[in-house]
Amino acid sequence: MTRAYRAAIVGTGGIANAHAEALAAAPGRVRLTHAVDVDQERASEFADRWSVPGAAPVIASTDLADVLARTREAGEPLDLVHVCTPPQSHFALAAQVLAAGVDVLLEKPPTLSLAELDQLIALEQETGAHVGVVFQHRFGAGAQRLRAMLDAAPSPLGRPLVALCNTLWYRDAEYFAAPWRGRWDTEGGGPTMGHGIHQLDLLLAVLGPWSEVTAMAGRQARETDTEDVSMAVVRFANGALASVVNSVVSPRQTSALRFDTEHATIELEHLYGYTDADWTFTPAPGREDLKELWTSDPDAATSSHSSQVLAILDALDAGLPLPVPATDARETIELVAALYASAFTGRPVRRGEIGPGHPFAAAMDGSGAPWARPAAAPGTEPDAAEPPAVTAPVPTVEAAIISATVPPSAETPPSPAAHIVVPAAAGLTAAPTPITEETR
Numbered sequence: 001m002t003r004a005y006r007a008a009i010v011g012t013g014g015i016a017n018a019h020a021e022a023l024a025a026a027p028g029r030v031r032l033t034h035a036v037d038v039d040q041e042r043a044s045e046f047a048d049r050w051s052v053p054g055a056a057p058v059i060a061s062t063d064l065a066d067v068l069a070r071t072r073e074a075g076e077p078l079d080l081v082h083v084c085t086p087p088q089s090h091f092a093l094a095a096q097v098l099a100a101g102v103d104v105l106l107e108k109p110p111t112l113s114l115a116e117l118d119q120l121i122a123l124e125q126e127t128g129a130h131v132g133v134v135f136q137h138r139f140g141a142g143a144q145r146l147r148a149m150l151d152a153a154p155s156p157l158g159r160p161l162v163a164l165c166n167t168l169w170y171r172d173a174e175y176f177a178a179p180w181r182g183r184w185d186t187e188g189g190g191p192t193m194g195h196g197i198h199q200l201d202l203l204l205a206v207l208g209p210w211s212e213v214t215a216m217a218g219r220q221a222r223e224t225d226t227e228d229v230s231m232a233v234v235r236f237a238n239g240a241l242a243s244v245v246n247s248v249v250s251p252r253q254t255s256a257l258r259f260d261t262e263h264a265t266i267e268l269e270h271l272y273g274y275t276d277a278d279w280t281f282t283p284a285p286g287r288e289d290l291k292e293l294w295t296s297d298p299d300a301a302t303s304s305h306s307s308q309v310l311a312i313l314d315a316l317d318a319g320l321p322l323p324v325p326a327t328d329a330r331e332t333i334e335l336v337a338a339l340y341a342s343a344f345t346g347r348p349v350r351r352g353e354i355g356p357g358h359p360f361a362a363a364m365d366g367s368g369a370p371w372a373r374p375a376a377a378p379g380t381e382p383d384a385a386e387p388p389a390v391t392a393p394v395p396t397v398e399a400a401i402i403s404a405t406v407p408p409s410a411e412t413p414p415s416p417a418a419h420i421v422v423p424a425a426a427g428l429t430a431a432p433t434p435i436t437e438e439t440r
């Protein structure tokens with residue numbers, strides 16, 4: 001590709017700035033051309049902020065369908081659309097962009113449910129366009145070094161045996177005042193889905209496929225519909241056992257992962273993004289020789305949107321699916337669904353169990369969080385061996401098609417999802433989250 005890729009950002013609130021900064025860090029390779037938000041003023045301010053003096057200004061719009069159609073008709077179609085809106089709108093916006101044949105970089109969590117993600121994967125196959133999911137912690141040098149060491153055959157680290165995965169964050173009532181936070185129908189879950197998912201995804205990226213999870217969840221202190229804490233034990237296909245804590249009620253905050261292999265302990269402790277200095281390596285007694293394998297580099301890639309965007313530009317150059325591919329992100333979303341299923345039904349859940357028709361495939365609260373159900377009369381508790389009832393319908397792409405806005409031109413035959421319009425659902429147009437680290 002000799003020209004710079006053309007990118008648009010949809011949803012110009014807090015995290016969109018990390019995306020714009022990542023694009024600005026790769027001048028000559030990619031250019032932000034459009035900023036779209038349901039709130040015109042917000043889109044305009046954002047477009048002004050990220051326009052580069054001397055270059056074509058970023059164009060602000062409230063209508064993604066119009067931007068997709070106009071750029072295509074002008075012979076300058078977008079190459080990439082970053083979806084940075086609240087989670088409730090991710091599925092329909094991503095479907096709309098895929099249907100236009102354009103690749104999507106989708107903020108976490110990619111969808112509200114496993115069923116929605118499966119629909120996007122099916123749409124990828126139909127349209128040939130790709131979804132990449134933002135899981136930026138995979139792209140720091142430390143994670144890549146650890147993965148490479150474990151992938152080596154034989155691995156100098158030996159087998160992974162034990163892991164700890166702790167997301168202990170603190171979010172106060174003001175944070176949950178944003179209308180989309182803390183609700184199953186708009187955020188898809190609590191700290192398991194919205195916060196710990198970063199660390200869970202890195203755990204999976206390092207250890208590979210999981211096989212079984214046993215979990216508990218609770219509402220300890222926040223007035224949310226979702227959990228504010230979950231805890232789980234996860235068994236991996238390679239035999240490793242991991243303990244996972246996801247919390248938003250923990251005043252001393254940390255994001256911490258620890259991997260004990262046969263020959264070393266590898267630890268990461270940070271909060272919202274790491275450098276090489278945040279990793280420590282402790283060889284097992286008698287294996288001090290391994291220490292020289294873990295070389296730290298102050299200039300190495302950090303875990304950031306910029307590092308992931310660079311990897312995405314490389315993938316676009318090579319004509320490859322965007323990292324993290326939706327099929328890889330599916331592993332993480334399936335584990336999240338299984339964690340909730342285990343916590344809410346009181347049973348261990350195996351990988352592959354949350355298939356089509358399973359209530360926890362259609363929605364992360366599946367058959368309902370225990371605290372949302374009316375208390376059972378003494379002696380009438382449901383039999384824990386009974387499978388939960390299917391309560392939520394599996395969403396369809398068609399269900400996301402609200403109305404047609406862009407009449408197809410003679411040159412552009414209508415495609416099945418070409419006129420998906422995402423409504424500004426109740427509360428989603430509220431003032432954007434202030435741009436602070438605490439918005440994560």
Ligand SMILES: NC(=O)c1ccc[n+]([C@@H]2O[C@H](COP(=O)([O-])OP(=O)(O)OC[C@H]3O[C@@H](n4cnc5c(N)ncnc54)[C@H](O)[C@@H]3O)[C@@H](O)[C@H]2O)c1
Pocket residue numbers: 010011012013014015016036037038039042084085086087089107108109134136194422423424425428429430431432433434439440
């Ligand atoms: N990867 C990370 O580290 C990270 C950190 C923070 C947030 N996030 C994720 O990013 C997403 C956005 O979070 P935020 O904190 O930036 O939210 P925000 O509320 O600050 O901003 C969202 C913006 O989207 C706009 N919007 C809502 N619906 C829209 C629609 N249908 N079309 C166009 N615009 C629409 C809103 O008007 C608002 O300006 C969430 O999914 C969140 O989980 C990721």
